[in-house]
Structure formats: structure tokens, C-alpha cells
Amino acid sequence: MKANVLTRATLVVTLILSAFPIYWMFVxxxxxNDVVGMIPPxxxxxxxxxxxxxxLFATEDANFVQGMINSAxxxxxxxxxxxxxxxxxxxxxxxxxxxxxxxxxxxVLITMMVPLQQMGIIPLxxxxxxxxxVGELKAVIMPFLVNAFGVxxxxxxxxxxxxxxxxxxxxxxxxxxxxxxxxxxxPAMRPAVAVLALFTFMQTWNEFxxxxxxxxxxxxxxxxxxxxxxxxxxxxxxxxxxxTALATVPLIAIFVLFGRQIIGxxxxxxxxx
Numbered sequence: 001m002k003a004n005v006l007t008r009a010t011l012v013v014t015l016i017l018s019a020f021p022i023y024w025m026f027v028x029x030x031x032x033n034d035v036v037g038m039i040p041p042x043x044x045x046x047x048x049x050x051x052x053x054x055x056l057f058a059t060e061d062a063n064f065v066q067g068m069i070n071s072a073x074x075x076x077x078x079x080x081x082x083x084x085x086x087x088x089x090x091x092x093x094x095x096x097x098x099x100x101x102x103x104x105x106x107x108v109l110i111t112m113m114v115p116l117q118q119m120g121i122i123p124l125x126x127x128x129x130x131x132x133x134v135g136e137l138k139a140v141i142m143p144f145l146v147n148a149f150g151v152x153x154x155x156x157x158x159x160x161x162x163x164x165x166x167x168x169x170x171x172x173x174x175x176x177x178x179x180x181x182x183x184x185x186x187p188a189m190r191p192a193v194a195v196l197a198l199f200t201f202m203q204t205w206n207e208f209x210x211x212x213x214x215x216x217x218x219x220x221x222x223x224x225x226x227x228x229x230x231x232x233x234x235x236x237x238x239x240x241x242x243x244t245a246l247a248t249v250p251l252i253a254i255f256v257l258f259g260r261q262i263i264g265x266x267x268x269x270x271x272x273x
Contacts, residue, residue, distance in 0.1 A: 052238050079201045082197075090158050
């Protein structure tokens, strides 16, 4: 009983400590600059949210609306591609037999051990310059259409969640390999697909280094727009917090809308395993 109470108390404290910075960000976004340095800080929202949003959208250097639209396009495209290509590759590595399979899988695992974005940013940038993609959204989309973590996650889940007997039964019924993937494997991997989609969307939405390298402020992602708000001579904290809060809303909405399904799917898959 005492252990149960201690566990719940620890979870409550952890939740409060984790949620407070996000809550305070929204509080500052509804107030003026004079409250930023107040001790103790304000705990209740103010009435300046509308004025702050109006100033945010009127800031030409930030180009915030275009940044939100671009981030939505990039994150959605990358997420769909990563889910489809990773699940296809994971299914192939887990259930299909072909020459060179183990060597290809080893290559995928090796790439997970190397920080490709940090080490490959220069050659990647040179490729974007050669292709003439600098300043365009495809420069931040094409290099990330598939990732090794997604392939490895889908492979591991397919091994546990998709019985070989189910695939053989589908083959006996005359299904092609693509039909087996679409009608048998993909529905069985739905929990892992949901988790991969959520993580990929969040990571792509929050990406900063690579968009900063290849995009311009006239065609930014939302993180570049927030960076532009933070680079002025006069530090307008309420404007920065307003932009950050607005950029956080889509992530919170996605988790609220699909979090229950993702967690339920994970539990369902765990019980089946």
C-alpha cells in the first residue's frame, strides 16, 4: 500500500514538474513583457493573447504563417513516407527471404550508430546546392523520407506480431507480396506504426539545424520563424513565447487526439505478444 502511494505521489510530482514550463509558456504568451522578470512569476493567464498574436503575425521578419504552413507540409510528408517505407522494409527484413538480407540489415544498423545529420550536413548541403534545391522545401523533405530507426522498429515488431503461418495462409489464398503487406502485415503492425508516426512528426516539426542550413527566412519552417523572433536587438519575450506556444499547439493536439489510440494499440500489441 505504501509503495503504491509513493509511486502515485512520484508520478504526480513528475507530471507537475514536466507540465509547468509548458503552462508558464502559455501564461507569458497572454501577458506583457513586464511580467517576465517578476518574482514570484504570474500563475494565471492574462488578457494580452489577442494583441500578442496580432503582433506575431504582423512581424515580417519572422514570416510566421508561412513557417507554420511549411512545417505542416514537411512534417506530414516526411511522416507518411517514413511510415510507408519503414513498414515495407521492416516487413521485408522480418518475413521475406532474399540474397543479401543480413548484409543490408547490418548496414541499416550501422547507420543508426553514426550521427548522420551532424556528420553529413556538409555533404548533404553540397548535394542540395548541386541539385538547385537550396531555399526549397524539398531540401528538408528528401533526405529524411526514410530512417534506420523506423526500419529497425518495424522489423522487430513484425517478427513478434506477424506469424509466419498467417503469411503462408495468405499466399495459399493467392495474395501477392504487396497484397500481404497491405492486408495482413500493415494492420498487424498498427500499434508500432502509430508510435513511429507520432515520433517522426514531432521530430520533423521540431527540426532546426538542417532547415536553418538550407532554407531562407522568406521560406522558413516554424522553428526558423521562432529563431527570427529571438534574434532582434530588443528581446520581446512575450512575442517569442507566443510563437513557441502557437508552434506547440499542433503537437499537443495530435497527442490529445491520437494518444489514447496509440497507448491502447501498444497495450494491445503487448498483450498479444
